[in-house]
Amino acid sequence: IENDGPTIVAPEDIILECAADAVADIDGAVVTTTCGLESEVTAEGPNLLEGDGICDGSLWEFVYTVTDDCGRTATDVQQVTIENDGPTLTAPADAQLACITDFVGDPSAVDANLFCDDEGDLVISDPVLLEGTSSCPGAEYMVTYTLTDACGRTAEDTQMLTIANSGLEIITPPEDMTVTCYGDINPDPWAIEYFTPCSSDVFIQVTPPTQLCC
Numbered sequence: 001i002e003n004d005g006p007t008i009v010a011p012e013d014i015i016l017e018c019a020a021d022a023v024a025d026i027d028g029a030v031v032t033t034t035c036g037l038e039s040e041v042t043a044e045g046p047n048l049l050e051g052d053g054i055c056d057g058s059l060w061e062f063v064y065t066v067t068d069d070c071g072r073t074a075t076d077v078q079q080v081t082i083e084n085d086g087p088t089l090t091a092p093a094d095a096q097l098a099c100i101t102d103f104v105g106d107p108s109a110v111d112a113n114l115f116c117d118d119e120g121d122l123v124i125s126d127p128v129l130l131e132g133t134s135s136c137p138g139a140e141y142m143v144t145y146t147l148t149d150a151c152g153r154t155a156e157d158t159q160m161l162t163i164a165n166s167g168l169e170i171i172t173p174p175e176d177m178t179v180t181c182y183g184d185i186n187p188d189p190w191a192i193e194y195f196t197p198c199s200s201d202v203f204i205q206v207t208p209p210t211q212l213c214c
Helices: none
Strands: 007-009 014-016 030-032 039-050 059-068 073-082 088-090 095-097 111-113 121-124 128-131 140-148 154-163 169-172 193-195
Touching: 007 059, 007 073, 088 140, 088 154
Parallel strands: 014 073, 095 154
Antiparallel strands: 007 030, 039 059, 059 073, 088 111, 121 140, 128 140, 140 154, 169 193
């Protein structure tokens, strides 16, 4: 008896976003045998050929082997290419604050998208003063949000913060005083009740008395 051994054609090469989705498709292999011989198909892999396995451009391979009842074998390969995009990120909406010290970075407010099950690494910068005086009305700050995925790819977006407060307010001025002599005038600057946002430093200057009449 003379006859040929089995043949096998592996499933077509495929492209996947996630390496974890690479599964052998034994039922997709096309096998032929002679004389109606039974056969068994096995798959080895995935075996990494190129790249780090999960990042864009990685290449995996499955080796399919058919064995007939005579013990003869044939093999073919299927390649799996990984294609995925880097992260995307949208920072929180611009905001107004009374004081820059009120700012707290909130990762949950960031709209982030990463490939597969990657959790990524989010870094929120400290606010950087772009315009105005620190913590004073109208001051503008910028916060940078940077997202890095497992492949080292990054996405970046910024959020603008504007300081909006009423500034220094006099709540209660010193009471008027009546004195006998000019030299008895002794102003007390700490008798002023005032409010300053953001714990700003306050400088109180007292000018000499001015005669208004007589």
